[in-house]
Amino acid sequence: MVALPGLMAAVIIVGGVLSGVMTVTESGAFGAIWAVLVTIFVYREITWDRFRAAVVASVRTTALVMLLVATASAFSYLLTLCRVPALLAGVVTGI
Known part of the structure; x- marks a missing residue:
């Protein structure tokens, strides 16, 4: 019960x-x-103090993950802007 x-x-x-x-x-x-x-x-x-500590830890972890996702997205955009995928495709097909 x-x-x-x-x-x-x-x-x-x-x-x-x-x-x-x-x-x-x-x-x-x-x-x-x-x-x-x-x-x-x-x-x-x-307790409410432990609950608050858990929420703060969760927010910190979520912020770190979101920062990593945003950085990866910016890096991906930069690679696309510099046409790196097309250059790599040319290198691979030229082998």
């Missing part, structure tokens, strides 16, 4: 997708929110 609120996350995710009420992305987000709320209010395993 104690595990029921936690197990409801799986029911929400799978049931939401299979019933057509939510898309996969929406269902995953809703399940994550449900898990956080159950952890805070039902199981009382996390």
